[in-house]
Amino acid sequence: MIPKALTIAGSDSGGGAGIQADLKTFQELNVFGMSAITALTAQNTRGVQGVFPASNECVRQQLDSIAEDLKPQAIKTGMLYRSSIIQTVAEKIKTYGWSNVVVDPVMIAKGGASLLQKEAIETLKTNLIPLSTVITPNIPEAEVLTGMKIKSNADRKQAAEMLLVLGCRSVVIKGGHHEDNLEAIDLFFDGNDFVWLRGQRIQTRNTHGTGCTFSAAITAELAKGENVLNAIRTAKSFIQAAIEHELNIGSGHGPTNHWAFQTYRMGRP
Numbered sequence: 001m002i003p004k005a006l007t008i009a010g011s012d013s014g015g016g017a018g019i020q021a022d023l024k025t026f027q028e029l030n031v032f033g034m035s036a037i038t039a040l041t042a043q044n045t046r047g048v049q050g051v052f053p054a055s056n057e058c059v060r061q062q063l064d065s066i067a068e069d070l071k072p073q074a075i076k077t078g079m080l081y082r083s084s085i086i087q088t089v090a091e092k093i094k095t096y097g098w099s100n101v102v103v104d105p106v107m108i109a110k111g112g113a114s115l116l117q118k119e120a121i122e123t124l125k126t127n128l129i130p131l132s133t134v135i136t137p138n139i140p141e142a143e144v145l146t147g148m149k150i151k152s153n154a155d156r157k158q159a160a161e162m163l164l165v166l167g168c169r170s171v172v173i174k175g176g177h178h179e180d181n182l183e184a185i186d187l188f189f190d191g192n193d194f195v196w197l198r199g200q201r202i203q204t205r206n207t208h209g210t211g212c213t214f215s216a217a218i219t220a221e222l223a224k225g226e227n228v229l230n231a232i233r234t235a236k237s238f239i240q241a242a243i244e245h246e247l248n249i250g251s252g253h254g255p256t257n258h259w260a261f262q263t264y265r266m267g268r269p
């Protein structure tokens with residue numbers, strides 16, 4: 001069976017994040033990609049110039065069209081923008097019985113533009129996170145979701161425990177925003193084991209879309225039937241290669257290199 005994955009997220013006209021990063025990542029990992037677009041953004045490596053959210057009906061119909069004909073083995077959510085879109089997505093996940101749900105709780109773009117309205121945070125916590133197999137917050141997002149400050153490793157473990165209480169089956173709190181300049185270390189927790197996933201920190205400004213790419217890689221591996229921890233390990237290796245082999249596109253925060261994993265790492269995750 002051909003593995004198929006669905007991304008429910010915003011479009012990044014600059015091609016480095018959102019739907020575009022997700023579909024490129026699915027393709028590179030040999031997974032057929034599908035998309036339901038929640039918002040169009042006018043965006044480039046310098047920042048977000050415009051946000052044009054889709055109607056609830058538009059999101060609903062895209063999800064129905066996909067579900068009636070194609071069966072995704074895994075899905076991810078990215079930018080969802082407002083509460084009613086989150087509700088629509090949560091209802092459809094339940095209606096269609098979709099499993100292997102990766103929730104990337106996207107809130108703010110690197111340049112500071114808001115990709116999620118403040119009042120939608122509660123809906124994310126109560127309606128969507130309980131349906132997820134894994135959530136992938138960065139440190140600032142984990143702070144918003146838990147209401148605690150995260151500085152030390154012990155703080156991060158405590159935040160992971162609090163996030164599990166929201167009803168997700170597991171969590172990875174990503175370390176891209178940590179002040180460590182030698183390593184980028186992510187923390188996985190599934191209620192039993194804490195696993196630290198380490199990678200060398202690359203000194204670069206080309207990190208636009210790292211979070212989208214990472215969660216898309218997890219989704220692709222879940223679609224192939226991998227378990228969550230193995231999927232996350234491959235995703236870590238995928239994003240490491242994509243940051244390391246930089247493209248230097250654009251004059252701001254450039255995109256990562258989505259073909260680097262295939263070209264330089266395949267078979268060596």
Ligand SMILES: Nc1ncnc2c1ncn2[C@@H]1O[C@H](COP(=O)(O)OP(=O)(O)OP(=O)(O)O)[C@@H](O)[C@H]1O
Binds near residue numbers: 139207236
């Ligand atoms: N400079 C870096 N070098 C190596 N790995 C990094 C670097 N920055 C981030 N990562 C890794 O990339 C992945 C994404 O983490 P990050 O915390 O940057 O996500 P994010 O803030 O959600 O990204 P974005 O919002 O830009 O899409 C994690 O696995 C993290 O460890």
Ligand SMILES: Cc1ncc(CO)c(N)n1
Binds near residue numbers: 019208
């Ligand atoms: C559409 C979109 N989704 C997610 C992010 C976060 O990287 C972004 N910048 N743009």
